[in-house]
Structures are given as structure tokens and as C-alpha cells.
Amino acid sequence: MEVASTSQQEFDYLFKLLLIGDSGVGKSTLLLSFTSNNFEDLSPTIGVDFKVKHVTLGGKKLKLAIWDTAGQERFRTLTSSYYRGAQGIIMVYDVTRRETFTNLSEIWAKEIDLYSTNQDCIKMLVGNKVDKESERVVAKKEGIDFAREYGCLFLECSAKTRVNVEQCFEELVLKILETPSLLAEGSSGVKKNIFKQKPPEDATTNSIIYPQCQMIIAVAIWLIPKILSNRLVSSCIFRPRPHLTEKPKQVVPHLSKPATASPTKRAQVQQLEMGPPRLEWM
Numbered sequence: 155m156e157v158a159s160t161s162q163q164e165f166d167y168l169f170k171l172l173l174i175g176d177s178g179v180g181k182s183t184l185l186l187s188f189t190s191n192n193f194e195d196l197s198p199t200i201g202v203d204f205k206v207k208h209v210t211l212g213g214k215k216l217k218l219a220i221w222d223t224a225g226q227e228r229f230r231t232l233t234s235s236y237y238r239g240a241q242g243i244i245m246v247y248d249v250t251r252r253e254t255f256t257n258l259s260e261i262w263a264k265e266i267d268l269y270s271t272n273q274d275c276i277k278m279l280v281g282n283k284v285d286k287e288s289e290r291v292v293a294k295k296e297g298i299d300f301a302r303e304y305g306c307l308f309l310e311c312s313a314k315t316r317v318n319v320e321q322c323f324e325e326l327v328l329k330i331l332e333t334p335s336l337l338a339e340g341s342s343g344v345k346k347n348i349f350k351q352k353p354p355e356d357a358t359t360n361s362i363i364y365p366q367c368q369m370i371i372a373v374a375i376w377l378i379p380k381i382l383s384n385r386l387v388s389s390c391i392f393r394p395r396p397h398l399t400e401k402p403k404q405v406v407p408h409l410s411k412p413a414t415a416s417p418t419k420r421a422q423v424q425q426l427e428m429g430p431p432r433l434e435w436m
Contacts, residue, residue, distance in 0.1 A: 164215065165217040166215045166216065167214060167215075167217070167337065167340035167341055168217045168219065168340050169217070169218055169219070170219050170221070170239055170241055170242075171219070171221070171240065171241070171242045171243070171323070171326065172220075172221050172223065172236055172237060172243045173185060173221065173222045173244050173246060174223055174243060174244070174245055174262050174265070174266075175246035175247055175254065175262060176248070176251075176253070176254040176257055178248065179246045179251070179254050179283075180248065180282040180283060180313045181222050181246050182203060182222050183313040184282060184313040185203070185205055185220055187313045187314075187316050187319045188207070188220075188319050188322075188323055189205045189207045191316070202221055202222065202223050202236060203221070204220070204221055204222070205222070206218065206219055206220070211324065211327055211328065212328065212331055214331065216327060216340075218323070218327070235269075237265070237271065238270075238271045239271060239272065240272065240275060241272065241276065241330050241339060241340060242276045242277075242278065242326045242329075242330055243266060243270070243275055243276070243277050243278070244277075244278045244280055244322065245262050245263070245266075245278070245279050245280065246280045246282055247279075247280075247292070248282055249282065249283055249284055249286070249290045250286050250289040250290060250292075252291045252292060255281075255292045255300075258279070258300065263304055274333050274335045274336055275336075276307070276326055276333065276336070277304065277305065277307070278306055278307040278308070278325070278326045279297060279304075279306040279308045279309075280308075280309055280310070280322050281294070281308075281309075281310040281311070282311060282313055283312060283313075284310045284311065284312045284317065285315050285317070294310060307325055307326065307329060309321060309325065
């Protein structure tokens with residue numbers, strides 16, 4: 155596989171690849187080892203990461219858009235959307251951790267069936283960290299049997315020593331090139347820079363979203379529950395509003411003082427009380 159200059163913008167095919175698997179299996183280090191030939195112990199991915207690599211394989215100029223997804227369960231709703239339109243999916247497990255291999259059939263294979271929109275999508279199983287041979291708990295034969303059962307390519311590698319790192323992506327891409335339906339999808343990006351193309355006016359979503367925006371969304375999803383769990387903020391949010399809890403004030407009717415009768419009125423009242431005047435005989 156020949157690596158083309160990153161400044162090169164023209165390509166014959168654009169392929170979307172997806173890395174999935176449990177947290178800590180080495181997906182990010184595998185991607186970093188492939189794209190920059192470096193190894194670095196990285197912290198768990200928050201949401202998704204994204205890298206692009208130009209390569210020349212089989213006489214074709216290829217642009218690989220590789221998405222690295224988070225393995226934590228709280229990011230599943232976010233990462234599920236990235237299965238859409240992927241021509242290749244790499245399932246990664248750690249050969250020194252049995253649960254990462256078990257979860258392939260219990261979680262990740264089911265997610266591919268549920269979210270993948272491409273029936274011809276090429277799947278590849280990769281056992282990482284073979285440099286820790288003394289700590290291995292998953293035999294190579296188990297990986298081969300799993301790959302046969304689920305129709306996957308299979309390879310073991312080490313992101314740290316870079317053993318079989320390029321071969322993982324090379325075999326996957328070659329298989330995609332041999333699949334006519336996937337080749338037709340990838341050819342839609344010939345000599346186009348889809349990252350600078352303006353979307354049509356009626357388009358509601360982009361096929362590829364800028365990684366910076368995805369990181370902001372992922373951080374927001376991670377941060378919002380922590381903010382809501384804070385007692386001070388919660389008390390501010392759920393504190394009852396005074397105008398809804400205060401009892402309405404009782405309105406006391408105003409009692410006006412009785413009006414003072416005029417002298418003429420008083421005389422008339424007294425005359426009525428005394429009755430008709432008496433007639434005295436002389």
C-alpha cells in the first residue's frame with residue numbers, strides 16, 4: 155500500500171471505514187498507528203474521532219475516511235448513526251481480555267445487523283495487543299472460528315509494534331474494491347472534495363459531518379448529566395416558583411362608616427317615633 159500525500163485532493167474512490175469494539179481495546183491507537191506511524195497511549199475516546207488517509211492501492215487513488223467510535227455504553231446512541239453508509243467495519247478486541255471478545259457476538263455483531271445500511275458491507279475482525287503474548291487469554295483459533303461464523307475477514311495485530319497494522323486496512327480495502335456495489339458507492343466521490351462541497355438547498359443532513367462538531371456534541375452529551383446531577387443546579391431548576399406556591403391573599407371588604415343624618419332628617423325620624431301629636435282640651 156502506497157501512502158499518498160495528505161495535501162492531495164483528487165482521488166478515484168472514497169471509502170468510509172468504521173472502527174468498533176469495547177473501550178480500551180486499542181481502536182484509537184490502531185488508527186493512530188495506521189495514519190501517522192506512531193504509537194501513543196490514548197485516553198478513552200469521547201463520542202467519535204475521525205481521520206483521513208490517502209493511499210494508492212491496486213493502481214487506484216483512494217481516500218479513506220476512518221471513524222473511531224467510543225466503546226462506552228453511554229455513547230451508543232451517538233455512535234449508532236455512523237454505521238450508515240460505511241463500506242467497511244473493523245471489529246476490534248483485546249486478546250488479553252476475554253470480555254472484549256465475548257461482547258463481539260453479544261453486542262457489536264448485533265449492532266452491525268441493526269444499524270448498518272449496507273448489506274454488502276465488508277466486516278473484519280482484528281485481535282489487538284498480540285505483543286502481550288504472555289497475557290493472552292483469547293486463542294487465535296477462537297478468532298478464526300468467530301470470523302467464519304459471522305463471515306468476516308480476520309487478522310491479529312499490535313498497534314504498539316505495528317505488526318500487521320497496515321495489513322488490516324489493506325485487506326479490508328482490497329475486499330471492498332472487489333465488491334461491485336461498494337465500488338459504485340465509492341466512485342461517487344471521484345475528483346471531488348466532499349469536505350468542501352456545499353450541500354444542496356433541500357438537503358437536511360450531510361453524509362460526512364465535521365469531526366469538530368461531533369466532538370462538541372459528544373462533550374455536551376457527556377457533560378449535561380453531570381451538570382444536572384449537581385445539587386445546586388438541581389435546586390435552582392426544580393425550586394417551586396413563589397407565585398405558584400403562595401396562597402392568594404384574602405380580600406377584606408371595606409366597611410364604610412354610616413353616613414351622618416342631616417338635622418332635617420333627624421327631626422323627621424324623631425317625629426315618626428313619637429307618633430301623631432296629641433290634642434289637648436282647654
